[in-house]
Amino acid sequence: xxxxxxxxxxxxxxxxxxxxxLSTVGRFxxxxxxxxxxxxxxxxxxxxxxxxxxxSSLRLGVNPLDFDSRTFLTPRNLWNLSVQTSAVAxxxxxxxxxxVMRNIDLSVGSAEGLIGMxxxxxxxxxxxxxxxxxxxxxxxxxxxxxIGLALGLLIGAFQGFVxxxxxxxxxxxxxxxxxVWRGAAWWVTSGQTVAPLDATxxxxxxxxxxxIGARWSWIVGAVACVAVVFALFNGRVQRKRFRFPLRPIWxxxxxxxxxxxxxxxxxxxxxxxxxxxxxxxxxxxxxxLTVPEGGLFIAHGIAIPVLMAIAVGLVMTFITKRTRFGxxxxxxxxxxxxxxxxxxxxRWITMKVFMIMGVLATIAAAISSARQNSSTNxxxxxxxxxxxxxxxxxxxxxxxxxxxxxxxxxxALLMQSLQSGMVLLGVDSPLQSIVVGAVLVVAVWLxxxxxxxx
Numbered sequence: 001x002x003x004x005x006x007x008x009x010x011x012x013x014x015x016x017x018x019x020x021x022l023s024t025v026g027r028f029x030x031x032x033x034x035x036x037x038x039x040x041x042x043x044x045x046x047x048x049x050x051x052x053x054x055x056s057s058l059r060l061g062v063n064p065l066d067f068d069s070r071t072f073l074t075p076r077n078l079w080n081l082s083v084q085t086s087a088v089a090x091x092x093x094x095x096x097x098x099x100v101m102r103n104i105d106l107s108v109g110s111a112e113g114l115i116g117m118x119x120x121x122x123x124x125x126x127x128x129x130x131x132x133x134x135x136x137x138x139x140x141x142x143x144x145x146x147i148g149l150a151l152g153l154l155i156g157a158f159q160g161f162v163x164x165x166x167x168x169x170x171x172x173x174x175x176x177x178x179x180v181w182r183g184a185a186w187w188v189t190s191g192q193t194v195a196p197l198d199a200t201x202x203x204x205x206x207x208x209x210x211x212i213g214a215r216w217s218w219i220v221g222a223v224a225c226v227a228v229v230f231a232l233f234n235g236r237v238q239r240k241r242f243r244f245p246l247r248p249i250w251x252x253x254x255x256x257x258x259x260x261x262x263x264x265x266x267x268x269x270x271x272x273x274x275x276x277x278x279x280x281x282x283x284x285x286x287x288x289l290t291v292p293e294g295g296l297f298i299a300h301g302i303a304i305p306v307l308m309a310i311a312v313g314l315v316m317t318f319i320t321k322r323t324r325f326g327x328x329x330x331x332x333x334x335x336x337x338x339x340x341x342x343x344x345x346x347r348w349i350t351m352k353v354f355m356i357m358g359v360l361a362t363i364a365a366a367i368s369s370a371r372q373n374s375s376t377n378x379x380x381x382x383x384x385x386x387x388x389x390x391x392x393x394x395x396x397x398x399x400x401x402x403x404x405x406x407x408x409x410x411x412a413l414l415m416q417s418l419q420s421g422m423v424l425l426g427v428d429s430p431l432q433s434i435v436v437g438a439v440l441v442v443a444v445w446l447x448x449x450x451x452x453x454x
Contacts, residue, residue: 052421107177112380120375156358160351195374205371333400
């Protein structure tokens with residue numbers, strides 16, 4: 001008999017190299033503890049940005065590396081994109097809690113419209129004509145915002161009570177709210193637009209006056225980097241204290257360096273967008289400044305609504321990860337029956353979640369109406385779909401029990417990037433809706449596949 005034993009190695013060199021490469025990537029992800037789904041979302045966002053930039057450049061007949069002012073990846077467009085994303089991102093951070101608890105809120109857009117209309121009416125009519133405050137009084141915007149917050153809290157409490165204590169499904173309650181609050185917004189002023197809004201209130205909408213300028217932007221960026229370093233150091237100390245596994249020093253250093261680089265890069269980008277020429281000339285004339293031949297460069301800096309969105313994101317992240325209430329929310333979403341048997345007051349937690357959603361709708365309404373310098377009946381129309389889509393695309397499971405605030409805010413940025421890019425390319429509105437709907441379905445499908453493999 002002949003020897004049929006082959007001398008070919010069981011694992012060819014190419015297979016061994018591929019296995020070594022995969023193990024290297026796995027070791028890197030394990031050492032840095034990075035969320036692969038979050039990395040995938042960031043990668044998808046970068047691909048969308050680059051694709052929209054290349055397409056817009058080719059459409060204009062310019063070199064994509066020239067970064068023409070009319071293409072996608074320019075300081076002006078990205079600055080406007082950040083402002084446009086703020087309101088949806090704020091509401092998406094609250095929608096995470098709603099969906100994690102296996103509920104849904106279809107009324108956030110209509111609630112945003114009603115609250116925005118009430119705040120506008122309070123500034124233009126109620127506080128000035130009925131209460132007697134003079135135009136420009138510094139208390140006007142404060143009182144209007146407090147009225148809006150009270151109304152948002154009341155709307156959230158009412159819907160949460162009906163859902164939690166009367167046991168009406170959240171889909172039905174919030175679907176009714178979508179219709180009721182939109183109709184109530186029209187009823188406040190009989191369909192009339194309310195404008196102009198208080199000058200200080202307008203600062204929450206961004207623009208040259210609603211930004212903090214170059215100097216304060218760099219200061220904010222530096223403080224944020226210090227906070228990142230402190231958070232990494234404190235996290236390491238706490239892990240040692242409770243004898244949890246520690247990340248390697250190189251992984252901690254890499255995470256801090258990359259995060260700080262992203263922060264300072266964002267600040268540089270915000271400071272690269274100058275004020276429009278007309279506003280600069282009026283500002284120079286008012287300040288008796290001499291405008292040089294090449295023009296006067298005054299940077300926008302970080303917009304106030306973006307700072308508001310970041311602040312809300314940090315607070316909501318702290319609530320979800322560092323408080324008993326946040327742990328209860330995820331416990332209820334993971335297994336409502338077990339949470340109830342464990343002694344968690346599931347009804348009160350549900351009601352509080354919808355109250356938080358109402359407060360966040362108020363903040364979003366303030367940003368949206370301030371940005372338009374008016375309160376209109378169209379305010380917040382279809383925002384509920386964008387908010388839900390942002391949360392789902394950001395990794396929040398419709399089955400409940402899992403989701404992150406950061407993921408939802410990145411999802412809002414992704415959705416707004418698609419819309420902004422399609423507007424820049426001149427895509428018709430119906431096709432924009434088709435794309436957004438398709439992206440949402442694909443996101444849920446990918447989430448389903450991911451959960452089957454886990």
